[in-house]
Amino acid sequence: MNARVLLLALLLPSAALAQGFAGLGTDAEGYALPDPDHRFDFPEDHGPHPDFRIEWWYLTAVLDGDDGATYGVQWTLFRAALSPEEATGWGAEQIWMGHAGLTTPDGHFTAERLARGGIGQAGATADPFEAWIDDWAMTGRGGTPDALDAIRLTARGMEFAYDFSAEATGPIVAHGANGYSVKSQDGQASHYYSQPFYEMAGTLTLPAGEVAVTGTGWLDREWSSQPLGPDQTGWDWFSLGFDDGSRMMAFRLRSDTGRDYTTGTWIDADGSAETIPAGALTLAPGRTARVAGRDIPVEWTVTLPARGLDLAVTAMTDDAWMDTSFPYWEGPVTVTGSHEGRGFLEMTGY
Amino acid sequence: MNRAALGALLSHWRRRPLQLVALVLGLMLATALWSGVQAINAEARRAYDRAASLLGGTELARLARPDNAPVPLADYVALRRAGYLVSPVIEAELDGMTLLGLDPLTAPPGVLPADLVEGAVDFEGFAGDGTLFVSPETAEQGLSAPLPTAISRDLPPGTILADIGRVAALSGQQDPSYLLVAPVQPPGLPPLSGATALELRAPDAATDLGELTGAFHLNLTAFGLLSFGVGLFIAHGAIGLAVEQRRPVIRTLRAIGLPLRRLILLLAVELLAIALAAGLAGVAIGYAIAAALLPGVAGTLRGLYGAPVGGELGFDPAWAALAVLIALAGAAVAGAGALIRVARMPVLAPALPRAWAMNHSTLLRRQGLAAIALFALAGILTTGAQSLVIAFAALAALLFGAALALPLVLTAALRAAAPLARGAYGEWVLADTRQQVPGLSLALMALLLALSANIGVSTMVGSFRDTFTGWLDRRLVAEVYVRADGDPAALATRIAPLADAVLPVSSVDRPLLGAPGSVMGQADDPAYRETWPLLSAEPGAWDSLHAGEALFVNEQLALGADLSLGDTVEIAPGTALPVAAIYADYGNPEGQALLGADRFARVFPEAEPFGFALRTGDTPALLDALRAIGLPDDAVTDRDSQKRLSLRIFDQTFRVTGALSALTLAVAGVALLIGSATLAGMRLPQVAPLWALGQTRARLARTEFARALALAALTFAAALPTGLAFAWLLLNRINTEAFGWRLPMILFPRDWLTLGLLAALAAGLAGLGPALRLARIPPARLLQVFSNER
Structure with missing residues (x-):
């Protein structure tokens, strides 16, 4: 998954809390830098990488309820280091942030939690796998070849809660070159892998009551220390699942100098992946909707001529606004055109 | 036409500068004391607001151990991991101030000072650099250690705020002192009270400093209003007299064609201008009074209630504007009656200044009835008094009832003394004094109010101090x-x-x-x-x-x-x-x-x-021995030092009250001075016939002087019971409500004597001028009385 919400802090210093994280700065001094020669080592790499500045565990899912409605769910745990030194107790300069989103056919719920590391209120462990903040958790259920093959996912906001189990039906996919995912022409990069093959089942608790749901989920793991170029102002990120079982991850990093950077990963139904070269893919915004005082493109045309791909991607609910410390749009989409399917869209910097 | 008419009206003040002084002084003093008290109260209230807004003020419940020992960090984490929205606070001490460590990541809304949240203060510094946030007062004092600080205007003095990580490092304490509980918890969780062994403490309305110190401020406000009332008495007298004395001018102006409406307008403009000038001067004096008294008040509030009030007075333009408005309103109240009289005056009515001063018999009756009603009200309120406001209302009813009754009492006393008068001269003196009561009554009422308040407050403070001293002796058991x-x-x-x-x-x-x-x-x-x-x-x-x-x-x-x-x-x-x-x-x-x-x-x-x-049997030896084993000086105190310190705090506590009651007395003294000076000028027609009948000017002057003293003495005699009733109310009603303890009433006749002498001194000073003028008046002026048409 692309450089994400925490980076908004760097891009939008006017955001109220942004200054809280502005200690991040824009240089990577003292922090580890993504290494093209790194090869993922599981389960260790499921756990945190505190020597990197930022990191996340990011799960999105499109779910069908027993009430006939379609729901979109997001669960994210961010880690941000205020300094490259490690410490325990109150002195630990690691900040954790949880975001939970729930999109219904006619609305969107958001919840956010913040905590500092070092005291056990939030954190992540590789083996047994758990990533948590307060009572929100993504927990490995154990007994599987990979710790992420079977997980449980919980979160609770003021208006909603959810509790799911997720089982992977395919392998973990590394993006870019063996998980080294380049983010700009200037070479900014991150370590990035996904588990795009989750079958999900569980319960949503809504103000009106509980809804049993099933569907598909997509987990992203990414860490870096300086993943954005200074001219990059935001991004549009897609994770799409097609009816033939193939998947696609695609993103566009927008630049204020006009050098947009567009790339992605094509994933076959068996999990074999191929990087989509920069520029091969077109992501063109269409109709915009007025959301939270901004014009947000909620319809997109996605074309990839090399694979005969010509898609219309439409938000299921226009107002999937994450009203968090760093606000952004994130919600489920339907895919029509050359391929049919569903997926998730994230847009920042609008 | 306006200019000519205004010039004619204003020329009066040139001829009677004393009246102008009286008017300006009255309004000025009224504004000064009232606005001074308001400034002090406002400053204290700002401090309370800052204290109250700290940690979400009285809105948030807390979780703490029953014995107040720190909450184990693991307990905090367990509660968070169970889904409860609680936020840790580490409370430590730095330079004798409270050092509060907050976790901005979990703090419920409203816990951080508003200016931190609104970004007026660099938020990055909060968690990142370990900056300590201090109040402007603390910033001025500085900290003993060179730690990075920033100012937050929303913090009360004596409180230092920092990130919990910073405070943990400074204090060496990792476990939270207590947890703040967010007012709304996520749905679907069992009740918090069942989820932890910690004690859930409901938001505590009783720690509201505003409520706790309400009595103290009400006390100050009451004094402010009393002074305001006294000032208005003076202004009212001066305006009424000025209008009466200007009847010939007014008559002439009307006769030569000045419309009534224009005349009223001009008089109102004149009053407005005077009130504006007096109000501005009053605000300046009020600010000076407040600035001088505030350190004492702050000490009192800190000592008595632990309220964090700084000793520095801020200047609030809204306060100044309000004070000037109050001065204008006061002038309007004091002058409305006079203006209405002018409006109703027949065009050719003759000037009758003496008649105005004396035609009070109807008013006297009305005042008597009002006084009886007020006394009854005071009685009813006292028997039922359960709240502070009611107790103060009873006080006010008592005081103003006494003031209104004073002219009646004086007249009755003079009548009762009639049989004692020997000879025609004695009878004349008594009768003439009785005639003067209405003219002086406003000034004497002001004196009565001030004297009663003084007796009441000094009796209360004295009783308290005696009881407190005795109590210290018994409470400080060890050496x-x-x-x-x-x-x-x-x-x-x-x-x-x-x-x-x-x-x-x-x-x-x-x-x-x-x-x-x-x-x-x-x-x-x-x-x-x-x-x-x-x-x-x-x-x-x-x-x-x-x-x-x-x-x-x-x-x-x-x-x-x-x-x-x-x-x-x-x-x-x-x-x-x-x-x-x-x-x-x-x-x-x-x-x-x-x-x-x-x-x-x-x-x-x-x-x-x-x-x-x-x-111990040998205190100095023990103190030396304790020092010898290395105990720091500030950790050891002996009984006598402790007692001295306690009494010093006590005295400081009541310094403000003492200062205010002295100031009120001074205002009343000025009222008396001006009242008698004004009357003296109008009394020649009364005195001249006696001189013509053979009394010497010296004897007449001595009589004038003695009369001033006698009136003051009578007023004092009336003030004594009023003041004692005042003290009784303070001790038995207001103290119990405000502080929670009853005190025996102890009488201090020596204080009364001092006060009586002071009253006599004020009256003596007030009477001296007119008496001296009378003694030296050229006989030609006395003769003139007979040659004039009157």
């Missing part, structure tokens, strides 16, 4: 007190060989019967049994206390919760004991329960003694 820092047990071992007895003093803060309070543990020592200031006790109270079967409560707790001997008080969950005695505990704003040391240790095993009381 030497040692504060325990660090390891109390080790300290006890070290000091045990030095003293005859080492009595540990332990205390825990905990709510008692729903209000903030503390429980104290007391060792069994004969000295306590002999001297502890019990107000009432059951037989064998001390034995049952130390057997752990009963507890003692302070008077505040007993009055506040309506406890009697034998009632039970719960001091910890599952521990409720009967009250065996009630003791006096002056100066403590909170309720307190006293337990025997053994029982205390069983109920609060975690609480360590915060100090030791040491018995």
Whole structure:
């Protein structure tokens, strides 16, 4: 998954809390830098990488309820280091942030939690796998070849809660070159892998009551220390699942100098992946909707001529606004055109 | 035409500058004292608001251990991981100030000072650089250690705010002192009270400083209003007289064609201009008074209530504008009657200044009826008085009733004295004095108000001080007190060989019967049994206390919760004991329960003694010995120093009250001075015939002077009972409501004597000028009275 919400802090210093994280700065001094020669080592790499500045565990899912409605769910745990030194107790300069989103056919719920590391209120462990903040958790259920093959996912906001189990039906996919995912022409990069093959089942608790749901989920793991170029102002990120079982991850990093950077990963139904070269893919915004005082493109045309791909991607609910410390749009989409399917869209910097 | 008419009207002040002085002084003094008090109150209120807004103020419940020991970090994490929205606070001390460590990541909305949240202060510094946020007052003082600080205007003095990580590092304490509970918890969780062994403490309305100090400010406000009233009395008199004396001018102006409406307008403009000037001057004086008194008030509020008020007065333009408006409103009230009289005046009515001064018989009757009504009201309010506001209303009714009754009382007294008069001259003096009462009545009323307030306040303060001193003697049982820092047990071992007895003093803060309070543990020592200031006790109270079967409560707790001997008080969950005695505990704003040391240790095993009381036969030797074993000077105090300190705080507490009552008295003195000076000028027609009949000017002057003294003496005589009633209300109604204790009323006749002499001095000064002028008046002026058409 692309450089994400925490980076908004760097891009939008006017955001109220942004200054809280502005200690991040824009240089990577003292922090580890993504290494093209790194090869993922599981389960260790499921756990945190505190020597990197930022990191996340990011799960999105499109779910069908027993009430006939379609729901979109997001669960994210961010880690941000205020300094490259490690410490325990109150002195630990690691900040954790949880975001939970729930999109219904006619609305969107958001919840956010913040905590500092070092005291056990939030954190992540590789083996047994758990990533948590307060009572929100993504927990490995154990007994599987990979710790992420079977997980449980919980979160609770003021208006909603959810509790799911997720089982992977395919392998973990590394993006870019063996998980080294380049983010700009200037070479900014991150370590990035996904588990795009989750079958999900569980319960949503809504103000009106509980809804049993099933569907598909997509987990992203990414860490870096300086993943954005200074001219990059935001991004549009897609994770799409097609009816033939193939998947696609695609993103566009927008630049204020006009050098947009567009790339992605094509994933076959068996999990074999191929990087989509920069520029091969077109992501063109269409109709915009007025959301939270901004014009947000909620319809997109996605074309990839090399694979005969010509898609219309439409938000299921226009107002999937994450009203968090760093606000952004994130919600489920339907895919029509050359391929049919569903997926998730994230847009920042609008 | 306007200019000519205005010039004619204004020329009056050139001829009677004293009247102008009276008017300006009256309005100025009224504005000054009132606005000064308002400035002090506003400054204190700002400080309370800052204190109250701290940590979400009184809105947030807290989780704490019953013994107030720190909450284990693991307990905090467990609650968060169970889904509860709680936020940790580490409370430590730095430079004698409270150092609060907050976690901005979990703090419920409203916990961080508004200016931090709004970004006026760099938020990055909060968690990142370890900046300490301090109030402007603290910033000015500086900290002893060179730590990075930034100013937050929303912080109260004496509180330092920083990130919890920073405070943990500075204090070495990792465990939160307590947890703040977000007002709304996520749905679907079991109730918090069942999820933890920690004690859930509801938001505490009783810690609201505004409420706690309300009595004090009401007291100041009452004084401010009293002074305002006194000032208005003066202004009213001056304006009324000025209008009367200008009747010829007004008549002429009307006769030559000035429309009535224009005339009224011009008079109103004139009054407005004077009031504006007086109001501005009053605001300046008020600010100076407030700035001079504020440090004392701040000390009082800190000492008495622990309220964090700084000693620096800010300047608030809104306050100044309001004060000027009040001056204008006061002038309007004082001048409205006069303007209405002008409006109704027949065009050719003759000038009758004496008649105006004397035609008060109808007014006198009305005043008498009003006074009776006010006295009745005061009585009704007193018998039913249960709240502070009602008690103050009773005070006001009493004072103004007395003021309104004064002319009647004086007239009656002079009438009653008639048979005592010897000779025609004596009878004339009495009759003439009676005639003068209406003219001087406003000034005398002001004097009565000031004298009564003074007697009342000094009786209250004196009674309190005597009682307090006696109480200190009994409460400070031991000769030497040692504060325990660090390891109390080790300290006890070290000091045990030095003293005859080492009595540990332990205390825990905990709510008692729903209000903030503390429980104290007391060792069994004969000295306590002999001297502890019990107000009432059951037989064998001390034995049952130390057997752990009963507890003692302070008077505040007993009055506040309506406890009697034998009632039970719960001091910890599952521990409720009967009250065996009630003791006096002056100066403590909170309720307190006293337990025997053994029982205390069983109920609060975690609480360590915060100090030791040491018995010795040789205090200096013990002090030297304690210093010799390396105890710091500030950790040791002897009984006499402690007593001196307590009395100093006490005296400081009432300095403001004393200053205000003295100022009010001064205002009244000025009123009297101006009143008699004004009257003197108009009295020649009364005096001239006596001179013509053979009385010497010197005798007439002596009579004038004696009369001034006599009127002051009569006023003082009327003020004495009023003042004592005032004191009774202060001691028995206002004190109980405001502080929670009753005090015996002690009379101080010597103070009355001083005050009486002061009143006589004021009256003497007021009468001296006119008397001297009369003694030196050229006979030609006296003769002129007969040659004039009057």
